[in-house]
Amino acid sequence: xxxxxxxxxxxxxxxxxxxxxxxxxxxxxxxxxxxxxxxxxxxxxxxxxxxxxxxxxxxxxxxxxxxxxxxxxxxxxxxxxxxxxxxxxxxxxxxxxxxxxxxxxxxxxx
Amino acid sequence: xxxxxxxxxxxxxxxxxxxxxxxxxxxxxxxxxxxxxxxxxxxxxxxxxxxxxxxxxxxxxxxxxxxxxxxxxxxxxxxxxxxxxxxxxxxxxxxxxxxxxxxxxxxxxxxxxx
Numbered sequence: 001x002x003x004x005x006x007x008x009x010x011x012x013x014x015x016x017x018x019x020x021x022x023x024x025x026x027x028x029x030x031x032x033x034x035x036x037x038x039x040x041x042x043x044x045x046x047x048x049x050x051x052x053x054x055x056x057x058x059x060x061x062x063x064x065x066x067x068x069x070x071x072x073x074x075x076x077x078x079x080x081x082x083x084x085x086x087x088x089x090x091x092x093x094x095x096x097x098x099x100x101x102x103x104x105x106x107x108x109x110x
Numbered sequence: 111x112x113x114x115x116x117x118x119x120x121x122x123x124x125x126x127x128x129x130x131x132x133x134x135x136x137x138x139x140x141x142x143x144x145x146x147x148x149x150x151x152x153x154x155x156x157x158x159x160x161x162x163x164x165x166x167x168x169x170x171x172x173x174x175x176x177x178x179x180x181x182x183x184x185x186x187x188x189x190x191x192x193x194x195x196x197x198x199x200x201x202x203x204x205x206x207x208x209x210x211x212x213x214x215x216x217x218x219x220x221x222x223x224x
Contacts, residue, residue, distance in 0.1 A: 008150075032211060043200055043215035044153070087152070091211075095160055097143060097168065098213055102152035 003027065006088050006101040014109055017078045021104045023088030024070045032091040033064055035073050037084045038103065044087055047073075078108045113137065114216035116201050121221045123188065123195060131186045131219045133201035142184035143202040143213070146170060153200065159184055188221065196223050 006023045013019050025033075033050035048055065050062040050071050061074040071090075075082055088101035114135045123129045133142065141160050145153040155168030159178040173192025178184055184203075188195045198220050204213040 034211075041198075043218050045215070046212050049211070095141065097155050097158050100145075100153040102150075 003099055004088055004090065004101040006104050008102060008104060010105040010107050012107045012109055013078055015078055015080060017108075018074065018076045019078060019106065020072055020074045021086055021088075021106075022070050022072050023101055023104075024068075025088075025090055025099075026069070027090075027092055028066075028069060030069075030090045030092050031094075033062075033071050034089040034098070035060075035062060035071075036087040036089050036100075038087055039084050044100075047086070075106075078106075080108050080110060082106060083108045114201060114203055114214055116199075116216035116219050118219060119217070121219055123221060123223050125223070126190045128187055128189050129221070131188070131199055131201075131221070133184045133186065133216055134182055135184075135201075135203045135214075135216075136182060137203055137205070137214065138181070139203035139205045139214075140181070141204045142178070143204075144168075144174075144176065144184070144186045145200045145202065147198040147200060147218075156186065156199075195221055197221060 004025050035047040036044040037047045038044040048057050050064045054063045059076045063072045085103040085105045087103045089098050117132045143158040144156040147153050154170050156174050157176040159165035162181050175187045200218045201216040202213050
């Protein structure tokens with residue numbers, strides 16, 4: 001099983017739609033989880049951390065399911081500006097480097 | 111402005127040539143990282159450094175070398191031993207310990223082989 005797996009997409013959705021991405025991880029000892037956003041030909045930027053109890057930031061909601069070893073990102077009321085690649089990221093422990101998924105590409109269409 | 115700078119933005123390498131990519135940060139971060147990204151692929155870790163004068167190999171260190179003589183700087187050399195160097199190279203830094211977990215990236219360097 002790969003360390004982290006994401007559906008590469010692309011997800012093509014109309015403006016205003018709700019879209020959800022899942023990401024599975026194989027190491028049950030993984031401690032920290034994040035979603036990063038990467039625009040075309042740009043560097044990744046932190047979108048949000050993912051907490052055990054779930055967390056929300058405006059139109060974005062992140063969830064963690066440790067039992068099934070996956071995290072999810074829900075985007076409500078999609079905007080054209082949400083078009084990007086969303087990277088699932090986690091850290092196994094302490095100061096170990098982040099592990100990145102290959103990303104899920106989202107295109108929001110007018 | 112605090113942040114991470116990488117130079118150059120584009121770099122061309124001839125066959126058999128070594129080239130060095132620059133990465134500088136003024137965030138006072140202890141840890142620095144180098145990643146490689148190929149088209150349609152995720153980020154793969156090349157080298158990382160948790161503290162000055164110390165660094166560790168990542169998943170794809172062969173054909174690369176680094177140094178960490180100063181906290182602010184973590185240059186990456188792509189040697190002639192790296193047979194497929196064309197990629198997007200990203201440098202990142204993070205504060206070790208404490209509550210700050212965010213890893214920040216520089217704008218990247220695109221390396222092309224002539």
